Amino acid sequence: MKPCAFDYYRPQTRKEAIDRLIEFGDEARLVAGGQSLMAVLNMRLAQPQILIDVGAIDELRYIERRDDHLAIGAATTQAELLEYAALADELPLVAQALPWVGHFQTRNRGTVCGSIAHADPSAELPLCLATLGGEVVLETRRGKTRRVTGADFFQGVLTTARRPDELITEVRFPLKREGHAYRFREVAMRHGDFAIVALAADIGESEVHLGVGGVADRPVVRKLSLDDDLDEALNHLAWSLGAQDDAHASAAYRRHLVRELGRRLILEEPTFEQ
Amino acid sequence: MHVRGDELHRVTFRLNGRERSGSAAPRMQLCDFLRHELGATGTHVGCEHGVCGACTVLVDGRATRSCLMLAIQADGRCVETVESLAGEAGLNDLQRAFREHHALQCGFCTAGILMSCHEFLGRVPDPSEAQVRDMLSGHLCRCTGYTGIVQAVLQVARARQQANRRENDACSI
Numbered sequence: 001m002k003p004c005a006f007d008y009y010r011p012q013t014r015k016e017a018i019d020r021l022i023e024f025g026d027e028a029r030l031v032a033g034g035q036s037l038m039a040v041l042n043m044r045l046a047q048p049q050i051l052i053d054v055g056a057i058d059e060l061r062y063i064e065r066r067d068d069h070l071a072i073g074a075a076t077t078q079a080e081l082l083e084y085a086a087l088a089d090e091l092p093l094v095a096q097a098l099p100w101v102g103h104f105q106t107r108n109r110g111t112v113c114g115s116i117a118h119a120d121p122s123a124e125l126p127l128c129l130a131t132l133g134g135e136v137v138l139e140t141r142r143g144k145t146r147r148v149t150g151a152d153f154f155q156g157v158l159t160t161a162r163r164p165d166e167l168i169t170e171v172r173f174p175l176k177r178e179g180h181a182y183r184f185r186e187v188a189m190r191h192g193d194f195a196i197v198a199l200a201a202d203i204g205e206s207e208v209h210l211g212v213g214g215v216a217d218r219p220v221v222r223k224l225s226l227d228d229d230l231d232e233a234l235n236h237l238a239w240s241l242g243a244q245d246d247a248h249a250s251a252a253y254r255r256h257l258v259r260e261l262g263r264r265l266i267l268e269e270p271t272f273e274q
Numbered sequence: 275m276h277v278r279g280d281e282l283h284r285v286t287f288r289l290n291g292r293e294r295s296g297s298a299a300p301r302m303q304l305c306d307f308l309r310h311e312l313g314a315t316g317t318h319v320g321c322e323h324g325v326c327g328a329c330t331v332l333v334d335g336r337a338t339r340s341c342l343m344l345a346i347q348a349d350g351r352c353v354e355t356v357e358s359l360a361g362e363a364g365l366n367d368l369q370r371a372f373r374e375h376h377a378l379q380c381g382f383c384t385a386g387i388l389m390s391c392h393e394f395l396g397r398v399p400d401p402s403e404a405q406v407r408d409m410l411s412g413h414l415c416r417c418t419g420y421t422g423i424v425q426a427v428l429q430v431a432r433a434r435q436q437a438n439r440r441e442n443d444a445c446s447i
Binding site for chain 1: 276279303324325341344390
């Protein structure tokens with residue numbers, strides 16, 4: 001189908017984009033790469049009156065290594081992040097997860113921040129952000145910014161803590177920590193399809209942050225102690241997610257994947273079937 | 275820049291090396307602009323939500339779903355479609371390999387697949403079968419079962435590698 005008519009704004013600066021957001025509030029939808037939103041518009045699941053395209057704002061196109069995190073600007077594409085030479089060294093979890101985000105044809109245009117803003121519960125980048133304890137930076141009038149952790153940002157299916165007059169300017173992924181291992185695993189009908197279950201792990205010396213995507217209404221991260229009974233902890237986690245049956249998998253299969261893949265992810269060396 | 279929903283905007287970009295322009299309302303997808311405004315009907319429109327890959331074109335050299343991009347967003351860019359592949363001598367090596375390996379039957383998905391392969395082979399000149407299949411996972415073909423497509427892409431990669439080696443050998447003599 002074709003989208004409904006909308007007024008189109010393409011600001012050149014972040015200030016101009018925020019001015020438009022202040023003017024129109026939740027009557028406007030933001031678009032950057034459009035790899036999720038355009039499909040929604042084409043199917044007329046959303047019919048915004050106003051579209052604000054932040055994809056052409058050059059000052060938001062950057063990947064910056066700072067003291068303890070990698071900052072990625074709102075106009076940076078997933079392909080640009082994948083081509084960032086130090087990605088595997090600095091963000092090994094994201095380096096493993098990114099090839100699972102859509103297909104290379106959609107990563108060429110889709111942005112990192114856009115995927116996080118869209119907040120699909122089965123999406124890989126929100127899962128990585130939540131698992132690593134990263135942050136979303138939001139800016140509103142007069143340059144006022146606030147930082148929201150991944151855990152607080154994702155509030156439900158396609159629902160986030162962004163306020164209507166706020167622009168996501170960047171996301172911050174904490175850099176790899178010495179002595180930690182990072183692993184990612186996903187089960188989907190086909191590569192590039194929505195995850196039935198996706199798991200991300202940040203494995204330290206005595207504890208693991210295990211993130212689960214595709215099951216609950218948002219990415220869920222739990223801290224598991226490596227001294228406790230792992231099978232019991234994973235079973236408890238699997239049942240706590242409120243898994244549901246759908247056309248692709250039963251709730252029981254999803255719980256099975258959380259237990260089984262979770263155990264393998266934590267205990268075994270990763271195998272990459274890329 | 276601001277364009278009202280009922281307003282037509284003049285969109286100009288390089289299409290296959292030639293500057294072309296037409297008018298588009300903000301909501302017009304790039305695929306429809308190519309077909310209806312510019313008459314470049316080689317690009318096919320399938321699912322219109324980014325899943326099937328039939329409408330894939332190159333924008334500034336990168337494979338892109340033209341149903342998930344607005345015509346207005348292509349203003350000032352470089353767009354390449356399947357029409358760019360064949361030269362005066364006829365089909366290019368990739369297209370010939372598709373014909374030889376029965377990599378198409380109805381051909382609806384082919385224009386998009388060719389454009390993805392075109393970018394892919396430029397970036398990954400010596401791909402494994404797994405890499406080719408991964409690249410093709412962004413496309414749906416309901417005729418071939420993909421086997422012929424994989425064979426065609428691998429054969430073109432090998433042939434281009436050999437040609438490059440011969441060229442390098444000739445230079446070093």
